[in-house]
Amino acid sequence: MTRTLRQMLTCHWSARRIQRYLDADPSAPLTPGEISRLEEHLATCEKCTEIATEHRALHRALSLWSGGTAVDPRSVDRVRDFLSTINDEDSA
Amino acid sequence: MEPEIEVLLRVALTITSNQADAEDLVQETLLRAYRAIDRFDGRYPRAWLLTILRNTNANMHRRQRPGTIGDWELIRTARPAFGKAELPSAEDNFLDGELHSDLDAAVRALDPRFRAALVLVDVHDLSYAEAAAVMGVPVGTVMSRLSRASDRVRKSLRFSPLTRGDLS
Numbered sequence: 575m576t577r578t579l580r581q582m583l584t585c586h587w588s589a590r591r592i593q594r595y596l597d598a599d600p601s602a603p604l605t606p607g608e609i610s611r612l613e614e615h616l617a618t619c620e621k622c623t624e625i626a627t628e629h630r631a632l633h634r635a636l637s638l639w640s641g642g643t644a645v646d647p648r649s650v651d652r653v654r655d656f657l658s659t660i661n662d663e664d665s666a
Numbered sequence: 667m668e669p670e671i672e673v674l675l676r677v678a679l680t681i682t683s684n685q686a687d688a689e690d691l692v693q694e695t696l697l698r699a700y701r702a703i704d705r706f707d708g709r710y711p712r713a714w715l716l717t718i719l720r721n722t723n724a725n726m727h728r729r730q731r732p733g734t735i736g737d738w739e740l741i742r743t744a745r746p747a748f749g750k751a752e753l754p755s756a757e758d759n760f761l762d763g764e765l766h767s768d769l770d771a772a773v774r775a776l777d778p779r780f781r782a783a784l785v786l787v788d789v790h791d792l793s794y795a796e797a798a799a800v801m802g803v804p805v806g807t808v809m810s811r812l813s814r815a816s817d818r819v820r821k822s823l824r825f826s827p828l829t830r831g832d833l834s
Binding site: 590593594597599600601602625628629632633635636637639646649650652653654656657660664 | 671672674675685688689692693696697700766769770773784787788789791793794795798805809812813816819820823824
């Protein structure tokens with residue numbers, strides 16, 4: 575019973591940190607202790623490992639979610655030209 | 667500033683949903699940034715530019731019509747404006763084609779505040795701080811909204827190969 579409760583609490587603790595762990599964003603880093611604890615838990619908990627896998631797959635799908643099109647290079651060129659114009663006017 | 671042009675255009679198009687308006691917004695943003703460059707401390711240039719972009723957009727809307735518009739009306743679409751430059755692989759095509767509608771529906775079903783966080787961080791690859799600059803909220807709020815958005819989309823796609831990890 576105690577073991578099950580401890581496992582549940584650890585899963586809850588882990589679930590709240592998986593996204594930050596995977597994103598590794600400099601604004602919200604996990605401490606080395608949190609990373610170790612999370613990695614230890616993921617190594618043994620099938621449910622949380624599955625959640626981490628889902629997070630990774632979702633992030634990948636969202637990053638690809640673009641229709642395969644690229645940034646319109648003409649827009650980039652026009653804005654770059656605009657920036658050059660500002661620079662030139664300032665230098666003149 | 668040049669390396670940030672593409673990011674600014676991508677975020678601007680998400681906000682305006684219109685190519686011409688996005689270009690206007692980015693040009694106005696760069697002009698304001700150029701005028702304010704002496705006051706910039708040199709740290710986090712992208713976040714600085716995105717803050718100016720957000721404020722510029724709000725000001726442009728104020729000029730166009732009376733009153734202010736809500737933050738979350740600014741992010742009008744969950745669909746990314748444009749994506750990566752390299753050619754997609756066969757797997758990418760599958761993800762984009764077969765699963766697109768499920769993903770699209772799941773993201774569109776989100777509360778606009780949550781959707782904004784998810785699109786800015788996961789689609790446009792902004793950092794939490796940069797997304798916070800665009801949304802005008804603290805980083806902690808971005809994290810909280812991103813977590814909720816991600817959980818909801820993940821759960822709604824639970825039975826699709828997208829989140830079973832078959833393709834990862």
